[in-house]
Amino acid sequence: MKIAFVASEVYPFIKTGGLADVAFALPKALKKIGHDVRVFLPKYKQIKSNHLKHIKWVTDLELDGKWFTVESVELDGVTYYFINEPALFYRDSIYENDDRDYQFAFFSEAVLRLLGKIDFQADVVHCNDWQTGVIPFMLLQRYGQYDFYRNMKTVYTIHNLRFQGEFSSHNLRHLGFDYQDEEVNFMKLGITHATYVNTVSPTYAQEILTDFYGERLNHLLRSRQDSLCGILNGIDETFFNPQTDSSLIATYSCDHLKHKEINKLALQRRYGLEINENIPMIGLVTRLDAQKGLDLISDVLREMLEEDKVQFFILGSGEQKFEAYFQQLRDEFPSKLGVHFGCDEKLAHLIYAASDLFLMPSLYEPCGLSQLIALRYGSVPIVRETGGLNDTVKSYNEYTREGNGFTFANYNAHDMMYTIRRSLYFYKNQPENFKHLIQNGMKGDYSWNQSAIAYENLYKKLI
Numbered sequence: 001m002k003i004a005f006v007a008s009e010v011y012p013f014i015k016t017g018g019l020a021d022v023a024f025a026l027p028k029a030l031k032k033i034g035h036d037v038r039v040f041l042p043k044y045k046q047i048k049s050n051h052l053k054h055i056k057w058v059t060d061l062e063l064d065g066k067w068f069t070v071e072s073v074e075l076d077g078v079t080y081y082f083i084n085e086p087a088l089f090y091r092d093s094i095y096e097n098d099d100r101d102y103q104f105a106f107f108s109e110a111v112l113r114l115l116g117k118i119d120f121q122a123d124v125v126h127c128n129d130w131q132t133g134v135i136p137f138m139l140l141q142r143y144g145q146y147d148f149y150r151n152m153k154t155v156y157t158i159h160n161l162r163f164q165g166e167f168s169s170h171n172l173r174h175l176g177f178d179y180q181d182e183e184v185n186f187m188k189l190g191i192t193h194a195t196y197v198n199t200v201s202p203t204y205a206q207e208i209l210t211d212f213y214g215e216r217l218n219h220l221l222r223s224r225q226d227s228l229c230g231i232l233n234g235i236d237e238t239f240f241n242p243q244t245d246s247s248l249i250a251t252y253s254c255d256h257l258k259h260k261e262i263n264k265l266a267l268q269r270r271y272g273l274e275i276n277e278n279i280p281m282i283g284l285v286t287r288l289d290a291q292k293g294l295d296l297i298s299d300v301l302r303e304m305l306e307e308d309k310v311q312f313f314i315l316g317s318g319e320q321k322f323e324a325y326f327q328q329l330r331d332e333f334p335s336k337l338g339v340h341f342g343c344d345e346k347l348a349h350l351i352y353a354a355s356d357l358f359l360m361p362s363l364y365e366p367c368g369l370s371q372l373i374a375l376r377y378g379s380v381p382i383v384r385e386t387g388g389l390n391d392t393v394k395s396y397n398e399y400t401r402e403g404n405g406f407t408f409a410n411y412n413a414h415d416m417m418y419t420i421r422r423s424l425y426f427y428k429n430q431p432e433n434f435k436h437l438i439q440n441g442m443k444g445d446y447s448w449n450q451s452a453i454a455y456e457n458l459y460k461k462l463i
């Protein structure tokens with residue numbers, strides 16, 4: 001099959017969250033099972049030049065009176081096409097521009113135009129999140145009337161329902177589309193017009209049909225329930241591999257866990273925490289956003305730092321209020337809390353390896369990759385039972401010794417603290433069971449293999 005995969009961020013070129021990881025790993029996995037997958041993204045100013053060393057000019061294109069170029073890079077057999085319109089993408093911010101509706105409508109249409117220009121007659125155009133939600137609409141209203149595009153099917157993947165892209169429809173009309181309402185919601189267009197809609201975990205696919213999680217689109221989603229499913233994300237198991245990861249101080253495996261501790265000691269030393277391999281360390285690698293359950297953490301972190309024999313390490317970027325709060329606590333408890341604000345891929349890997357437990361008490365979580373990475377690195381996840389967390393983390397049962405983490409149901413700080421303390425109890429008092437729990441997690445299959453096959457089956461069904 002021919003698949004055009006369109007995303008606003010793709011690792012390793014540009015990443016602000018999990019979408020970038022998916023846009024890297026899924027096409028690669030689909031390629032591995034024999035499909036011709038091409039990935040399309042904007043050429044942002046922020047893409048580091050070392051990723052563009054072998055970039056090649058592909059073609060020139062015109063849209064809305066603007067001429068621009070398209071370039072490509074090959075990586076592991078996948079071709080990445082960059083829409084290179086500097087006036088729109090050579091900006092200091094990726095998503096925070098006032099004309100972002102125009103930026104991404106332009107990008108979306110440019111991709112459709114490019115398909116024709118490079119003669120890539122995709123069976124499926126796979127769109128992701130609000131930035132590319134207009135594609136199914138554009139395909140139906142304009143491009144679908146041409147033979148070349150007529151049979152193209154669209155899959156629209158919701159990675160996060162919260163960010164919908166709501167704008168005045170002026171720019172869509174400016175691009176010549178027939179759109180009556182004054183306002184437009186890009187995600188709504190995707191959900192309404194795509195051949196099939198999916199989200200990134202079975203639990204989230206159910207949750208978004210409810211008022212609580214539905215972000216005001218639950219009724220629309222219900223109307224598409226026959227064409228809606230959840231497919232779990234995976235992680236790239238070559239990139240996230242504690243046996244070979246060059247970001248670690250010491251590599252290790254499920255059967256040789258001893259070296260895992262060297263990472264903890266290194267992190268403690270580097271950030272001035274108490275150096276002691278027997279203190280349990282709880283890691284967090286996260287966007288600093290209320291979605292991630294940071295209110296719960298803020299509610300009880302001080303109490304735990306005062307009372308519990310535990311260390312926390314927080315790597316995060318995002319809202320200033322959380323940064324300020326965690327920094328203040330770090331200054332009060334420097335031997336027990338380490339912080340680093342910003343995005344740092346290498347440090348993230350080290351934290352997954354260094355920590356014994358990984359905390360992710362999300363308010364909602366479409367899939368979540370961090371808990372999968374944590375499992376792979378033997379950092380036992382403590383999560384709230386929502387979305388993909390609910391599908392991937394099973395609470396430890398001390399009688400059957402089944403499970404791979406600790407979970408709690410209600411969005412409640414004390415339920416979370418109780419669960420953290422339960423995990424600390426096992427760490428301290430039942431080291432053999434705790435080791436078994438780590439190994440349960442490390443042995444799980446979090447690769448893209450299963451998910452790629454699920455997407456392949458979905459594409460087949462559509463065409």
Ligand code: ADP
Pocket residue numbers: 016017018019021285286287315316317342343344345348367368369370371373
């Ligand atoms: P989301 O996409 O909602 O941010 P996910 O759990 O799906 O959450 O994916 C987050 C990804 O981003 C993981 O790979 C995680 O390790 C990474 N990540 C999050 N915050 C940071 C950070 N500050 N520095 C480096 N990597 C980060």
